[in-house]
Amino acid sequence: MSFYKAVKKELYQLKLFFTNHDKYIDNKTYGRQTRASYGEANKALRFFSIRRKPKAMGVLSCYLFVLGCLADLPDGYIPVVDNKSFYYPLLHKEDDKVEEPGAKIQSRCNAWNYYFRDVSDYSVDELLKSKNVLVSKGFVYGSGKGFFDNTLIDSSFIDRWYPLDERCMHLNDELRETFEDYFEKHFKGKRMLGTMIREGYIVLAEGRESSPELSAKNPNIHNHPVQLTMEEMRKGLQHYMDIWNCDYLFVVAETEYIIDCLESFFPGKVLYVERKRRKIKDLSLEEFTRSGESWRENYPTYERNVDYLKEIFCLSKCTSLYGSKCSGTVVAALWNRGQYEHIEIAQKGLY
Numbered sequence: 001m002s003f004y005k006a007v008k009k010e011l012y013q014l015k016l017f018f019t020n021h022d023k024y025i026d027n028k029t030y031g032r033q034t035r036a037s038y039g040e041a042n043k044a045l046r047f048f049s050i051r052r053k054p055k056a057m058g059v060l061s062c063y064l065f066v067l068g069c070l071a072d073l074p075d076g077y078i079p080v081v082d083n084k085s086f087y088y089p090l091l092h093k094e095d096d097k098v099e100e101p102g103a104k105i106q107s108r109c110n111a112w113n114y115y116f117r118d119v120s121d122y123s124v125d126e127l128l129k130s131k132n133v134l135v136s137k138g139f140v141y142g143s144g145k146g147f148f149d150n151t152l153i154d155s156s157f158i159d160r161w162y163p164l165d166e167r168c169m170h171l172n173d174e175l176r177e178t179f180e181d182y183f184e185k186h187f188k189g190k191r192m193l194g195t196m197i198r199e200g201y202i203v204l205a206e207g208r209e210s211s212p213e214l215s216a217k218n219p220n221i222h223n224h225p226v227q228l229t230m231e232e233m234r235k236g237l238q239h240y241m242d243i244w245n246c247d248y249l250f251v252v253a254e255t256e257y258i259i260d261c262l263e264s265f266f267p268g269k270v271l272y273v274e275r276k277r278r279k280i281k282d283l284s285l286e287e288f289t290r291s292g293e294s295w296r297e298n299y300p301t302y303e304r305n306v307d308y309l310k311e312i313f314c315l316s317k318c319t320s321l322y323g324s325k326c327s328g329t330v331v332a333a334l335w336n337r338g339q340y341e342h343i344e345i346a347q348k349g350l351y
Contacts (some may be wrong), residue, residue, distance in 0.1 A: 033137050039129035046132045047122070048077035053138040054086045054105075059115060059305045060312065060327035061148075062091060063169065066112075067161070067334075068144015069136050070119060070168050077134060079119050079168075080127040084110040091115075093302045114302060115309060117170045150225065153325055153345040158333045165334045171313070175306065179313040187271060187314060193246035194318030195237060196311075196328045197258050198227050225325035226348035230258075234265050236322055236346070241266075244320045244342050252311040252328060254278055273314060275307040324348070 036049070050069045052062060066081055073079055084107050087097045091111035098106045110124040118124075127133065140148055151157070171179070228236065237249060250271045251262055255278045262270045276299050296304070312328050315321070316335035320342040323329050329345060 031137055031139055034135045036133040036135050037131050038127070038133060040131055042126070042130040043132070045130065046077045046134065047127050047130050048073055048079045049082045049127055049133050049135045050079055050119075051082045051085065051136060051138060054088050057088060058090050058327065059308065060331045062088075062112075063116070063331060064147040064327055065140055065144055066119065067165055067169055068140065068142060068147060071143040071161075071164060072141075074134065078122055080122050080124055081112040081116075081119055082110070082124050082127060083107070083112045084124045084128070090301065091305070094300060113172065115172060115175060115305060117172050119168050147327070147330055148224075150347065150350055152347055153330055153333065153343075155338065155340075155343055158336075158343070159338055162334050162337050166337060169334075171309070175309065179310050182273075182310060183314050183317055187250065187317065190248050190271070191246045192248045192250040192271060192318040193237065193241050193244060194250045194252075194315045194321050194332065195233070195323040196252035196315060196326060196332070197230075197233060198254075198324065198326050198328075225350060227324040227326070228346050228348070230261055232346075233323070234261075236344075237262075237266070240320065240322045240342070240344065241269075246319055250314060250318050252308075252315050252332075273307065273311045275311070276304075321345070 048069075050066050052065050057065065062083075070079055083091055087105045087107040088111055091114070092107050092109070093111075093114070096107045096109050096111070098108060100106075112118075112124075145151075146157070170176070240246070241249060248269050248271050249262060249266050251258065253259055253262075253272065257279070259270065259272060259277065308328070312332050313335065315328070315332040319340070321329070321333060321336070321340050322342075322344045323346070325345050325347065333340070333343060333345075
């Protein structure tokens with residue numbers, strides 16, 4: 001890296017800090033592990049409340065955070081995921097939100113159960129009336145950091161983690177049955193190379209060079225794994241489809257642009273889950289940001305998350321896996337339980 005680029009990067013990091021300085025004190029609170037008492041019930045038991053900073057979690061980012069907390073569970077504690085004490089914009093249904101003047105924003109429900117079963121025999125309602133509770137840190141820490149940093153995701157990494165995932169982390173019965181039926185109907189028996197493309201990261205990364213001022217207001221990709229470019233994806237997918245003997249390409253993607261690109265690269269071979277997708281072709285960085293807001297307004301959170309989980313479930317059933325590191329790719333590999341014939345996750349550092 002040239003001296004000029006190094007200085008430019010440092011200035012950019014400083015700008016990120018000062019842009020988000022108003023969140024600093026709040027972040028210190030979420031960075032601590034604390035004790036709590038919610039009532040007089042279950043005095044003989046000790047609970048570990050797993051919660052994350054509300055604005056910092058997508059559905060699979062949350063999933064991996066919980067898995068990391070389970071790996072570092074303090075001895076003698078019963079784990080419970082608490083997505084009820086706060087309203088989580090990227091997990092809850094919109095009408096779950098409860099706002100009271102001068103009080104924190106809470107939820108009527110535990111959003112975790114919309115998608116997953118409880119991680120122990122106790123529910124969040126039992127937790128929230130119990131005497132002895134240890135509340136987790138609100139940010140990624142400990143063993144779970146490997147899911148999000150530059151740690152290599154390969155077969156040995158997945159083999160270390162999937163037994164815990166298989167033991168404790170489960171889709172709820174309704175979604176699992178729905179997803180299994182969908183896969184059986186549309187994809188069973190096909191040799192598919194699976195991939196997930198986070199095109200939003202690619203657009204935001206390119207925008208840092210062309211629109212640094214706007215990028216400073218959208219630091220969503222900072223410290224996230226660098227994604228392969230579309231040209232790198234095209235070459236890699238073609239290479240691995242050939243040498244791994246896959247007849248089809250199954251793709252997880254948020255935008256029509258990615259589907260169109262891949263269909264032009266691999267005509268007649270691209271498979272995907274039917275769902276609503278963003279239209280971003282030829283958008284500027286500012287237009288791209290606005291398009292996300294409009295898209296989310298017309299695509300309810302619960303529906304969007306279920307469609308995404310269905311995609312990842314199908315990705316986990318593919319013959320082999322290739323792509324960049326992101327939460328969806330990692331979760332698909334965990335759900336696959338080491339059954340992929342081949343797995344190749346590119347490592348390009350962090351943004």
